[in-house]
Structures are given as C-alpha cells and as structure tokens.
Amino acid sequence: xxxxxxxxxxxxxxxxxxxxxxxxxxxxxxxxxxxxxxxxxxxxxxxxxxxxxxxxxxxxxxxxxxxxxxxxxxxxxxxxxxxxxxxxxxxxxxxxxxxxxxxxxxxxxxxxxxxxxxxxxxxxxxxxxxxxxxxxxxxxxxxxxxxxxxxxxxxxxxxxxxxxxxxxxxxxxxxxxxxxxxxxxxxxxxxxxxxxxxxxxxxxxxxxxxxxxxxxxxxxxxxxxxxxxxxxxxxxxxxxxxxxxxxxxxxxxxxxxxxxxxxxxxxxxxxxxxxxxxxxxxxxxxxxxxxxxxxxxxxxxxxxxxxxxxxxxxxxxxxxxxxxxxxxxxxxxxxxxxxx
Numbered sequence: 001x002x003x004x005x006x007x008x009x010x011x012x013x014x015x016x017x018x019x020x021x022x023x024x025x026x027x028x029x030x031x032x033x034x035x036x037x038x039x040x041x042x043x044x045x046x047x048x049x050x051x052x053x054x055x056x057x058x059x060x061x062x063x064x065x066x067x068x069x070x071x072x073x074x075x076x077x078x079x080x081x082x083x084x085x086x087x088x089x090x091x092x093x094x095x096x097x098x099x100x101x102x103x104x105x106x107x108x109x110x111x112x113x114x115x116x117x118x119x120x121x122x123x124x125x126x127x128x129x130x131x132x133x134x135x136x137x138x139x140x141x142x143x144x145x146x147x148x149x150x151x152x153x154x155x156x157x158x159x160x161x162x163x164x165x166x167x168x169x170x171x172x173x174x175x176x177x178x179x180x181x182x183x184x185x186x187x188x189x190x191x192x193x194x195x196x197x198x199x200x201x202x203x204x205x206x207x208x209x210x211x212x213x214x215x216x217x218x219x220x221x222x223x224x225x226x227x228x229x230x231x232x233x234x235x236x237x238x239x240x241x242x243x244x245x246x247x248x249x250x251x252x253x254x255x256x257x258x259x260x261x262x263x264x265x266x267x268x269x270x271x272x273x274x275x276x277x278x279x280x281x282x283x284x285x286x287x288x289x290x291x292x293x294x295x296x297x298x299x300x301x302x303x304x305x306x307x308x309x310x311x312x313x314x315x316x317x318x319x320x321x322x323x324x325x326x327x328x329x330x331x332x333x334x335x336x337x338x339x340x
Contacts, residue, residue, distance in 0.1 A: 003120030009047030021124035025071040032340040033139035035118035036061030048266035060086040062118030063142035073127040082130040086111040141309040150290035152180035159287040164188030172240035258283040310334025
C-alpha cells in the first residue's frame with residue numbers, strides 16, 4: 001500500500017509502498033479516505049517529540065471506511081464510515097474508567113506518532129477507537145473532528161468551566177482556534193480573538209468573534225481592556241503554544257480568572273510569577289486532546305450545524321510534503337486535509 005513515511009527528522013516524507021497491516025483480535029483495518037494536518041505533525045517530523053521512533057507513518061486526524069475487523073469485534077463492520085480516535089487506551093485504569101481516556105495511565109501508543117497513522121491507504125486501529133459518522137459529514141470534514149474540533153471542545157466543555165455570558169479571549173485562531181470561536185459562541189460566550197495573522201482574525205469575526213485583535217500591530221492588553229470596559233476577561237484559551245504569549249495572556253484575566261493551556265512548546269518552559277497568580281487568585285489548567293465521548297458529542301454538534309469544519313484545501317497524498325510546507329508558513333486558514 002502507498003504511505004508517506006517519516007524516515008528522517010527534518011527531512012521530507014518518503015512516498016513508498018509498505019506492507020499492509022495485519023488485522024488482529026479487537027482491532028480493525030480502515031481504508032483511509034482523508035487525513036488532516038496540524039501543528040503536532042510538524043513537531044513530530046522535526047524530532048521535537050522524544051517518544052517518536054522512526055520510521056513511522058504520520059497522520060492522526062483520520063477518517064475512512066472499515067475494511068476488515070478482527071476476531072471479537074462487534075461494534076463496527078466492514079463498510080462503516082468512521083472517524084478514528086488515535087489514542088490506544090487500556091480501558092481499565094482509573095482515568096479510562098472515569099471517562100478521561102485521554103489521560104490513560106497505560107497508553108499503548110498514538111496513531112500517527114508512536115504507531116503508524118493515517119497518511120497511508122490503510123491504517124490499523126483498535127475497533128473501540130472507530131466512531132461512526134453520519135452520511136452528511138464528508139470524510140474530509142470527519143478527518144479533522146478528533147483534533148481540530150474535539151480538542152477545543154474538550155478544553156471549553158470539560159476544563160474551562162465556562163458559563164453563558166462570560167467573556168473569553170482565544171489566543172491563536174488557526175486550525176484549533178477557528179473552531180474554538182464557533183464552540184465558544186455556541187456556548188453563549190462573548191469571544192475576543194487574538195492572532196498575528198489578519199486573515200485568521202477576519203475569519204474569526206465571520207465565525208462569531210465580537211472583537212479581533214492583531215497582536216503584531218498593537219498592544220493586545222490595551223485592546224482587550226478597551227473592548228471590555230477596562231475589566232478584562234473571565235477565561236483565556238491559549239492555543240498558540242508560545243510561552244511568552246501565555247505569560248502575557250495572564251494579564252488579560254479578571255480576578256479569579258482562568259487560563260486553559262492547549263498549545264504547548266516542546267522544549268521551552270512556561271514560567272509565571274507566583275505573586276501575579278496569588279494577588280488575583282488566578283487559575284491555570286491544561287487540556288489534552290479529547291476523550292471518545294467528546295468526539296461522539298462533536299459529531300452531534302456538526303450534524304446539528306453548531307460548528308462547521310473549516311478546511312482551506314485538500315491535497316493528494318503525493319503532495320504531502322508541499323502540504324507540510326504550507327502548514328509551516330502559519331498562514332493556513334483552518335485545516336489542510338490529505339485525500340488518500
């Protein structure tokens with residue numbers, strides 16, 4: 001089968017024929033139809049993720065059609081159209097039992113990172129990780145549900161503890177952020193968007209942001225205070241991953257405000273002043289990926305029209321290296337999706 005293989009860090013992926021995976025009990029094979037690209041793919045390909053061993057097939061935003069199921073599989077069948085949850089979890093630990101499978105204590109791997117992923121014609125995944133999609137959701141849209149949409153959904157619904165009427169600043173309105181704007185608006189929040197790309201900010205306004213702040217051309221704190229009547233905001237959703245941006249964003253918060261970290265830097269630490277935290281009783285929490293239940297709910301939200309997957313462009317597998325270069329530019333609106 002054709003696959004894009006990462007054989008050397010900081011080098012182009014190699015498009016080549018590799019053996020098809022063998023199905024095993026409890027697992028399934030999926031004929032990949034579409035696979036999204038995101039910033040994590042750039043971290044993986046650069047060698048910034050120490051748990052990634054090469055060679056590996058990247059791609060963790062996967063949708064396709066079930067090709068074959070292993071012994072004991074009853075939840076899905078060949079021909080089913082599915083989105084793939086990419087964390088291989090144990091199902092037995094406390095976190096899994098309590099519905100926080102994104103924090104599995106016995107994680108068996110991550111498709112597209114430590115296990116071969118979706119930038120290939122066929123991917124092998126646990127059958128429990130395959131969640132059916134409805135016919136009105138295309139494979140291209142479905143591919144980005146489990147990360148670009150479900151990740152900010154998890155952050156806002158399960159970590160931010162937001163309430164309708166509150167004000168939120170979303171720092172970084174790229175692939176995750178544009179979907180976060182839609183989710184936050186649907187939850188009844190007043191949304192402010194901060195980014196350095198004006199095209200991203202313009203799109204954020206179209207999707208529901210009430211204010212757009214270009215931090216490359218002015219002081220975002222001044223703009224936020226102006227927008228909020230010198231009050232500040234209840235919540236910051238930090239998606240950029242830049243430690244300096246996160247530190248600056250703490251100043252946006254009202255007393256007892258909360259910052260939710262989703263973006264991260266693989267090597268640079270995030271340092272804050274304990275005096276700043278204590279003096280305003282601020283909170284910082286983090287949010288990792290999504291749970292299976294989040295993904296189920298996101299499919300329902302997309303079906304209901306509450307959030308619309310934003311895809312800038314689809315490209316064939318043969319052009320995946322060109323897609324990586326576009327992604328590195330930082331100017332992609334929403335997601336790039338590879339069609340297999």
